[in-house]
Amino acid sequence: MERQEGGVRRLDGSDSSHAVSALTGVSKIPQKKAEKAPGKKVRESLKEFDEKKYGYLAEGLAALRAELEKSGISVLATESERDIRGTDASEPPKILKILLFHDVPGLAAMPKTHEEVATCVRLCRKLGIPLVIRGAGSSAFGAVLPPEGGAVIDMGGISGILLMDPSNLRVVVRAGTRWADLSLELKKQGLALKTSPSSFFSTVGGWFVTGGYGLGSLSYGHISKHVSSIRVVLPDGSDRRLSSADELFGLMIGSEGQLGAITEMTLSVRLAPKISKTLLVQTSDDTAAFGLVSSLIASKAPISHIMFYDVNRIKEIGHLVHLPQPYLSESPAVLIETEGEEAAKIGLPPGIKVTEPPEFLANMLWGDRYFPMRGRIRGPGMLGAEVIAPIAAVPSFLGRVRQLGQFFGIEIASESHILSDKEALVLSFFLTDQRRPLMYTIHAVLSMLITRIGTDLGGRPYAVGIWNQPFSSFVVSREKMAGLKRVNRELDPDDLFNPGKFLSKRAKMSGPIAIFLRERMTLFALGALMGVASLAGRVTKGVFSPKHVKGPTDLELSTYACTRCGACVSVCPAFIATGRESTTGRGKLLTARKILAKRAIDEDEAKELFLCMKCHACEEVCQTRLPLLSAYEELEDLAEFRYGRPKELIESFVAEVEASPEYNQLLYKGVISPDAGAKEVETDAV
Numbered sequence: 001m002e003r004q005e006g007g008v009r010r011l012d013g014s015d016s017s018h019a020v021s022a023l024t025g026v027s028k029i030p031q032k033k034a035e036k037a038p039g040k041k042v043r044e045s046l047k048e049f050d051e052k053k054y055g056y057l058a059e060g061l062a063a064l065r066a067e068l069e070k071s072g073i074s075v076l077a078t079e080s081e082r083d084i085r086g087t088d089a090s091e092p093p094k095i096l097k098i099l100l101f102h103d104v105p106g107l108a109a110m111p112k113t114h115e116e117v118a119t120c121v122r123l124c125r126k127l128g129i130p131l132v133i134r135g136a137g138s139s140a141f142g143a144v145l146p147p148e149g150g151a152v153i154d155m156g157g158i159s160g161i162l163l164m165d166p167s168n169l170r171v172v173v174r175a176g177t178r179w180a181d182l183s184l185e186l187k188k189q190g191l192a193l194k195t196s197p198s199s200f201f202s203t204v205g206g207w208f209v210t211g212g213y214g215l216g217s218l219s220y221g222h223i224s225k226h227v228s229s230i231r232v233v234l235p236d237g238s239d240r241r242l243s244s245a246d247e248l249f250g251l252m253i254g255s256e257g258q259l260g261a262i263t264e265m266t267l268s269v270r271l272a273p274k275i276s277k278t279l280l281v282q283t284s285d286d287t288a289a290f291g292l293v294s295s296l297i298a299s300k301a302p303i304s305h306i307m308f309y310d311v312n313r314i315k316e317i318g319h320l321v322h323l324p325q326p327y328l329s330e331s332p333a334v335l336i337e338t339e340g341e342e343a344a345k346i347g348l349p350p351g352i353k354v355t356e357p358p359e360f361l362a363n364m365l366w367g368d369r370y371f372p373m374r375g376r377i378r379g380p381g382m383l384g385a386e387v388i389a390p391i392a393a394v395p396s397f398l399g400r401v402r403q404l405g406q407f408f409g410i411e412i413a414s415e416s417h418i419l420s421d422k423e424a425l426v427l428s429f430f431l432t433d434q435r436r437p438l439m440y441t442i443h444a445v446l447s448m449l450i451t452r453i454g455t456d457l458g459g460r461p462y463a464v465g466i467w468n469q470p471f472s473s474f475v476v477s478r479e480k481m482a483g484l485k486r487v488n489r490e491l492d493p494d495d496l497f498n499p500g501k502f503l504s505k506r507a508k509m510s511g512p513i514a515i516f517l518r519e520r521m522t523l524f525a526l527g528a529l530m531g532v533a534s535l536a537g538r539v540t541k542g543v544f545s546p547k548h549v550k551g552p553t554d555l556e557l558s559t560y561a562c563t564r565c566g567a568c569v570s571v572c573p574a575f576i577a578t579g580r581e582s583t584t585g586r587g588k589l590l591t592a593r594k595i596l597a598k599r600a601i602d603e604d605e606a607k608e609l610f611l612c613m614k615c616h617a618c619e620e621v622c623q624t625r626l627p628l629l630s631a632y633e634e635l636e637d638l639a640e641f642r643y644g645r646p647k648e649l650i651e652s653f654v655a656e657v658e659a660s661p662e663y664n665q666l667l668y669k670g671v672i673s674p675d676a677g678a679k680e681v682e683t684d685a686v
């Protein structure tokens, strides 16, 4: 490893002058070339277009900010904080993003109570400002992106348990609480969640209004089955408590933040199981695997969850953990989690030929259930689709998906969660490279083709967001859509609540591309494309096969392979104590994106790169196991080169975080170690 003067350390020893030039204005690139930085002119003219179209919001946003501050509500208006609130785990091709919508809100507010959410909503309505309710920003279909800019209301501040009622197996929780935190508190009482998303770091409110299926769904069903009531701020700012018998309660499920902001939820929980056991078996093919799944469900054994991995996913796991053969053969696998007194005794149905890999592998895969996107580290990009399909159709879906991948010279790896005796959720992912825009755009279409295969076979996409709008009629039944539209018209006549999504008709999401995204014609076009996929694949495969990143610095690798899932946000003491997401792994890597894309960052943004406790908590939970700490060092070097090291700021920041009760709670929970971080920062800072 070597250090270049004014540059960054690179594993391959080459330099990184483009990154330095973005920060410093001192460029090793000839000036003429630098001026013609790709996309700069286009960006400027689009900015002009946006200013013309949305300039009217500027005044309202300034008034909103003033009113919010007067009410004591935390406002996040710096560029980096707003940038973060314009993202989720989806990464749309640049061209679509440029043509379709704003991706940065004008302002983000972080209310701390139900009443503060109501104030935010009322003010936005009064001032005519579009708004988006944001949980942890972990959804993967753009549901939380702000297509008109406007305001984002970050629910992360409305967290905590309001009532723990073990005798009635019930808990009342604020909607911004993350599942992992809730689970930890329940555990202390000998209780457990019935179901949770594998994005354990997402919020309870966010999951209720999006997918609602996840771990434990096989035994306990959809999240809506164990939520008995919710409290909501409606689009007019009014307060409603809804029980599961209310029509509006049912409409809220899957409404994707278009009908109001949920602030509280009453959830039924269960006694934590004393015994559990994980079993892993491998079968000869997908059909045998799903035959086994059906027999297991029919056997009424005490199974809490079943997962399936296709052969490509097994190969990927092999690559990631360097498993020696013959522990895992290159064939599909079924992972079975059993619970209760009978768990240890569970056997496989007779007559089914399987191999049983060692128990430690079963435990390893079960432990990795929260990290479906680990493989992205081999990327740097990853795209995919999530489809709910009838169990009987899954083997044929998987076969067609793998074949589609072969046409295009890529390996599509799938894993599946069994949701019931009838349906399974299949997640199919493949590696790509977002730095190659044309290839990335073609791959984005490929992910829609995967969804199309699913709908052909009687399935539906998991959620709508922005990207699955052409498929919305598969996700939302006709009857429910009519109800949603009716209530939406009544409650939000100005269409301010989460605009540009499937209930909305306004905004930049108009014109030919929006029609392409919205209408049945997309389905027709995708169907036609499917017919020529073999030919199209052959033509494009040589040109566009993904190149893995060779010899990137830890900064480049981390920046591009970050899934933006937000797991690191939930454990970051700097964020928890200050509410500034720019201090987290996800935040720092978004700033790094700008630098690597040769976009200048200002001194304030540069300073934020130093705000870190060096506690490694982000690395511990990172979805993709990124080398984050050394990436931060590279970033700090870059920032220091241009603006110097803000020693006093670092010292006061460390002191602020260390003095906060939230930091001490993280120490108490064992999320961070008392030996970690601060000392390192102090040493650096002195």
Ligand SMILES: Cc1cc2nc3c(=O)[nH]c(=O)nc-3n(C[C@H](O)[C@H](O)[C@H](O)COP(=O)(O)OP(=O)(O)OC[C@H]3O[C@@H](n4cnc5c(N)ncnc54)[C@H](O)[C@@H]3O)c2cc1C
Pocket (backbone or CB within 6 Å): 088, 089, 132, 133, 134, 135, 136, 137, 138, 139, 140, 143, 144, 155, 175, 176, 196, 197, 198, 199, 202, 203, 204, 205, 206, 207, 208, 209, 210, 211, 212, 213, 214, 215, 256, 257, 258, 260, 261, 262, 263, 370, 371, 372, 373, 498, 563, 564, 565, 623
């Ligand atoms: C690694 C990974 C694993 C995942 N696993 C699962 C899984 O197992 N099951 C699953 O269903 N999804 C899964 N997801 C997708 C996503 O995490 C879930 O949909 C998640 O629960 C969304 O919650 P969030 O807090 O991140 O919401 P966000 O992404 O912030 O928002 C999602 C939508 O909900 C709305 N919203 C958020 N909070 C509220 C609120 N309080 N009131 C009203 N509207 C609100 C937003 O406006 C937006 O439309 C996964 C994602 C990742 C990255």
Ligand code: SF4
Pocket (backbone or CB within 6 Å): 568, 571, 572, 573, 574, 575, 583, 584, 585, 611, 612, 613, 614, 615, 616, 617, 618, 619
């Ligand atoms: S090292 Fe600690 S403080 Fe720094 S970004 Fe990671 S979690 Fe946050």
Ligand code: SF4
Pocket (backbone or CB within 6 Å): 561, 562, 563, 564, 565, 566, 567, 568, 569, 585, 586, 589, 618, 621, 622, 623, 624, 625, 626, 628
């Ligand atoms: S740094 Fe890791 S944990 Fe954080 S958003 Fe990126 S992938 Fe997720």
